[in-house]
Amino acid sequence: MLRALGASRRQVTAGTLAEASAVALTASAAGLAGGIAIAAGLQALFPAIGFPFPDGALVIGASSMLLPLAVGIVVSLGSALLPAVRAGRIAPLAALRETAVDTSGASRARKVTGTALIALALAVTLTGVLLFPSVWSAGTGAVLALAAFVVLGPAVSGTAVRVLGAPLERLRGVTGGLARRNALRSPRRTAATAGALMTGVAVVSLFTVFGASLKATMDQTVSRSFAGDVAVSAPSFGAGGSGLSPRLAGAVQGLPEVDSAVGLGKGVAEVDGQGRALTVTDPAALEGPVVLPRTPGSK
Template identity: 80%
Template sequence: VLGTALGLAAVAVTLVGVLLSPSILLAGLGAVLALVSFVVLGPVASTSAVRALGSPLDRLRGVTGALARRNALRSPKRTAATAGALMIGVAVVSLFTVFGASLKATMNQTVDRSFAGDVAVSTPSFGAGGSGLSPRLAPALAKQPEVATSVGLGKGVADVDGKGRALTVTDPASLARAFDLGTVQGSLDDLGRNGIALTRSEADDQHLEVGDTARLAFTDGKQEAFTVRAVYGRSELAGDYVITREAWAPHRTQDSDTLVSVTFKDGVSTAEGTAAVEKVAKAYGNPDVQTRDEYAQSSAGGIDMMLTLVYALLALAVLIALLGIANTLTLAVHERTRELGLLRAVGQTRAQLRAMVRWESVLVAAFGTAGGLVLGGFLGWVLVKASDGASDSAFAFALPPLQLAIVALVGLAAGALAGLRPAR
């Protein structure tokens, strides 16, 4: 009853946090409730799950497989408790695997949808979030005969209504040609010294429209009033606020760009245009010059590092779960000494006896792995959808079948290894 109540509460809170009132906090609470409900309902779920997962053993392994399945079904509480550590470990890894794949898909979607340039020039290893490009690079590239548009993006920080906000410093007149900003109200062409552009969500939060005044406090302690000249829809690459270099100049602490978007003229091939950009860029620190696909891949490079750390945690979780399964099965074998002796007396061989214990271990691991994959996939979907609803950026949900299959195989292999010692 408690597990069912927790499960229903998890579904209700999650749906509210994902669909009705997007909130990462509510979605996180729903995720915690879902995890607790899985643990509480484990003994109930283990009976049906082990019966289903073990049904092929009856046909493939005969009496040995049938006995292994029945042994795993003898004590649902023990089976659930033994598989619990593995289930939680697999769930955490599955969560980050799904979320990492979704972030990669989101980055690719962002570049495809919002980046209108042919190549991106950025600082090595840091991509759009780095620093160090000379603000003179974009104008120098714009003078090349192969280049139609070259727009540099700088970064700044200001306080808006008591909240720190990142500013994009650029030439707004060229910004719309380098990035797809979605629907634009007003005009980016006439921001000038005292104008500002912002996203629709920020405009709604600040109750601002085109023609209203926004007050910004800068890090040098000065405040300025800006007139809202434009409101745009997409913030993925352009950020939430855009001001001109002229407006930023009195307050800047560092004069640099983080990204330059370059669009080639009609008839210029990617190879020809890239060569021209690289030739000019060498004089400005030799930054990375990447095509759209290369830029998307490099921007997602940090995600691979995160996943590597997560997989290391999986190895630790699997090791802990392996010890738990092995110890539990060792105790179970000790408790069933007379039963095992009877099986030997009626004709079961040592090899069959060992196989029975190993398959029992695999079934317990399969239950934990399957539960972890389901829970982790669900939590990954919740996190992606909550992030999508709570921000301007459009998050794409993606399931990586190959990575999840590897996680499943690792879990099953852990079960097979855990059964080696008890089966001796």
């Protein structure tokens, strides 16, 4: 349209790159702020789920600030360079004609391939989750599902835009109608935009599920091996390695609300010529609060 209004190739290319630079700078700054927020969230999350975490504030250096900004700007400008050059080469009247019609959404091969990939992804995922539990099978199914959505995206984006964009014309008037028609005009571009959002949601979901699974695994492991109600221990960080007094177990045992208590100690011993860290305790008193599995063997 700018070419039809009299803009030169250099003006169109420069204008496109200027817009890409503004988007790159804004997006890189937002991503950097989001990364800092995630780091702060992880710093609060690890102690909450039982992982020891060193005390102290986040360390943010100049390189850690400049490098993400530089990478984001360079990648964004690099991805916009070819479209900017292509936009500058458009003939002045080309934008007024339907010179290129995107028919990717009507491809029968795409629909068949995408449907087959979805069926395969469901089969592999359900097999890895229900029939034969396997992390590799479940992960393979998730990757196949992403591939299926990428392949099938242009074929279903038209239907999705018609359904989800129907209220736009009533809510936003002409602007909403133009946005809806623009999304329908290029199914491949619409699917690519949605695919980027889908990838971001998938990454966030991955870390959320991983954190929840890790916490559940640790809780289950502790529940199986620890039969007591309360464990008293010194912090891993900031305690200076002093530990607790050996008399604490006897003092806790003497409390009327305590049924049994046992103390654990740590030390270093030479085993087979090498120093090993050992945990010492009274085995007879340990059988109550802690469930110890026995493995038969020979001396």
